[in-house]
Amino acid sequence: MAIHKILINDFISDNYELIAIHTTIDDYKMAYLLNSSLEIQLKKNEKEIEVAIPGGKSAFNNFIFEDKKKDIVWSLIANKTSFLTNEQKHSDLFGNEAVTVYLLPEFKKVDYFLKIENIDYEFDESKMIAEILKIKNISSVYTIEKKQIKSKNNLIF
Numbered sequence: 001m002a003i004h005k006i007l008i009n010d011f012i013s014d015n016y017e018l019i020a021i022h023t024t025i026d027d028y029k030m031a032y033l034l035n036s037s038l039e040i041q042l043k044k045n046e047k048e049i050e051v052a053i054p055g056g057k058s059a060f061n062n063f064i065f066e067d068k069k070k071d072i073v074w075s076l077i078a079n080k081t082s083f084l085t086n087e088q089k090h091s092d093l094f095g096n097e098a099v100t101v102y103l104l105p106e107f108k109k110v111d112y113f114l115k116i117e118n119i120d121y122e123f124d125e126s127k128m129i130a131e132i133l134k135i136k137n138i139s140s141v142y143t144i145e146k147k148q149i150k151s152k153n154n155l156i157f
Contacts, residue, residue, distance in 0.1 A: 017125060018149070019114040020107060021132065022140040027078050030112060031063040037131045040074055041065045049077060051103065058101040073117040079103045079110045106150045113144075115155065 023030065031042040048059035063076040082100045102108055114132075116123075125143060132141045149155070 015119070016115055016117040016155075017119055017123075018144045018146070018155070019116070019125075019129065019132070020110040020140075020142055020144050021112040021114060021138060022109065023111050023135075023138045025137050027061050027063070027076070027112070031076055033135045034076060034114070034132070035065075037135055038128060040067070042074060042076055045075075049103070051101065053099075053101055060103050071118050072123075073115075075113075075115040075117070077103060077113045077115065079107065079113055104149060104151050104155075106148070107144065 021030070025033065028044070031044070034040065035042050042063040042065045045062045045064045049062050050057045050059050058081050060081050061078050065074040066072075067074065080100060080102055103113065104110070129141050129143070132138060146152075
């Protein structure tokens, strides 16, 4: 009997672009502004992205738009989330500790990621970045090279 071993890398697709966004804008407003400038329809995804951490699981808010005509999936994901634990290290007045977790810890200064899946050769990334930069209160937007990402498993959702 033959044994077939499946590796996690078998499920990782390189057919996406990851755009980093630096801003102080709230997530719902960021989705609205991206919808307006890029003519997409990001909507809040009720299913949060969960990432396992030593103290349990953390959940990240995200917005999603599935463009059925172009077969492109757009996802706006917050890079940072905080939650309270009952550990006694550096706790607040009520005995809770705020823990900050990052979706991609190697990019702690990034506020949001815009993940665009199933793009083709006609996709103009530089034009899209220029449109995002026109939004007020966005300080920086750039593409992240896939080889820089150490936590690729966190992008599988």
